Amino acid sequence: MRADLALKPAGHRTDREAERLRPVPPPAAAGGAFSGRVEDLSRPEGAPLRQFASVFPGTASGGGHAPALAVHVRNLHRRFDGRDVLSGIDLDIAPGEFVALLGRSGSGKSTCLRVLAGLDGEASGTIRVAARRAVVFQDARLIPWKRVLENVTLGLGLRNAGETALRVLKEVGLADRAGAWPLTLSGGEAQRVALARALVRAPELILLDEPFGALDALTRIRMHALLRELCSRYRPAVLFVTHDVDEAILLADRIIVLGEGRITLDRPGLPPETRDRGDARAIALRGQLLQELGLDSAAQKAAM
Ligand code: ADP
Ligand code: MG
Numbered sequence: 001m002r003a004d005l006a007l008k009p010a011g012h013r014t015d016r017e018a019e020r021l022r023p024v025p026p027p028a029a030a031g032g033a034f035s036g037r038v039e040d041l042s043r044p045e046g047a048p049l050r051q052f053a054s055v056f057p058g059t060a061s062g063g064g065h066a067p068a069l070a071v072h073v074r075n076l077h078r079r080f081d082g083r084d085v086l087s088g089i090d091l092d093i094a095p096g097e098f099v100a101l102l103g104r105s106g107s108g109k110s111t112c113l114r115v116l117a118g119l120d121g122e123a124s125g126t127i128r129v130a131a132r133r134a135v136v137f138q139d140a141r142l143i144p145w146k147r148v149l150e151n152v153t154l155g156l157g158l159r160n161a162g163e164t165a166l167r168v169l170k171e172v173g174l175a176d177r178a179g180a181w182p183l184t185l186s187g188g189e190a191q192r193v194a195l196a197r198a199l200v201r202a203p204e205l206i207l208l209d210e211p212f213g214a215l216d217a218l219t220r221i222r223m224h225a226l227l228r229e230l231c232s233r234y235r236p237a238v239l240f241v242t243h244d245v246d247e248a249i250l251l252a253d254r255i256i257v258l259g260e261g262r263i264t265l266d267r268p269g270l271p272p273e274t275r276d277r278g279d280a281r282a283i284a285l286r287g288q289l290l291q292e293l294g295l296d297s298a299a300q301k302a303a304m
Helices: 015-021 109-117 148-153 161-171 187-199 217-234 245-251 280-292 297-303
Strands: 071-080 083-093 098-103 124-129 133-136 205-209 237-242 254-259 262-268
Touching (some): 071 109, 098 109, 098 245, 109 124, 109 133, 109 205, 109 237, 133 187, 148 187, 187 217, 237 245, 245 280, 254 280, 262 280
Parallel strands (some): 098 237, 098 254, 133 205, 205 237
Antiparallel strands (some): 071 083, 254 262
16 A cells, blocks of 8 residues: 555645546446456355455555445345344445434344454355554553554555654544553543544454444534545545444435435435534434334434
C-alpha cells in the first residue's frame, strides 16, 4: 500500500482518482463489474473466504478497469446449531457508500459483519468483499503493552509507517497521545485510536460493529461527527452495524434492516440536511424503522 494513498483525503484526489471512486450502479445495471480481474468467489460451506484483488484499480493489487463493488453477496446462509441465523442475504455495497445495518438484538448483524470481515469460515453463498478492509468493534481491542502509535502502525508494513500513523492520529485529534499507553485512554479516545488504525490502512471497506455502543451520549455525538467527517474525506464504503435507529438515520446514505435472517427493508437514507432528530422527515423515517423492527405504537412512543 502506498503511503500517499493512505493519506490522501477525497478533496485532494485528482479527477482520474475521483472518477474511479464514484459509486457504481447496482450489479444488474453494472453488468460485468466483476468480469476479468475478479475471481469467482462462490464457495461451498466451510471453504475459505476469497477476496477482490482490489476495488481501486491501479492501486495495491488492482488491475486498471472500472471500479467494482466493495461488497457483493448473494444467498448468504449461516447456521448455528442447526438454526438458520442468516438465510439468504443478498447485498451489494458500492465504493464510497455508507450503509447502516439495523436489526434487533440477536438478528444476525454481527454474524453478517463477521462473514464480510473474513472472520467466519462457515458461511455459504457468494461472498465478495474488497481486499483492503478494516473492522472496528464496540471495544477498541488495543494491545495494552503497545503505545498508541504502535497500535496504529501494527502490521502496517509501510516504510514511513510512524509518520503516516501520526498524521492519521492528528486527524482523529489524538496526535498528542501517540506515546500514551492504551489503559490511560478514555473510551472515546480508545475508539478514536481504533478508527485511526482502520483508516491508516486506506481501506476500501470499513466494517463497524456498534462502534460507539459503549460510549456516553456526549462522546457518541462527537464520534458521529468525526466519523462523518472522515468518511466524507476518505470515501471508503462503510457497513455500520447498529441497533440504534437514530444513529442509522444520522449517519447513513442507505439503511438496511435485518430480521428473521433476511433483509426486510433496504432504502435510501435521508439527505444530510434533514437528518436532525426534529426534522419531519427524520421523525417519519424513525417511525417506519421502529415499526420495521417490530416495535408497536406504544413502544414507539416510549422510544421517542
Ligand atoms: P446481533 O449482532 O444482531 O445481536 P448476532 O449476529 O451476534 O446478533 O447473533 C445472531 C444469533 O446467532 C443469536 O441468536 C446468537 O445467539 C447466535 N450466534 C452468534 N454467534 C454464535 C456462535 N458462535 N455459536 C452459536 N450461536 C451463535
Ligand atoms: Mg451484535
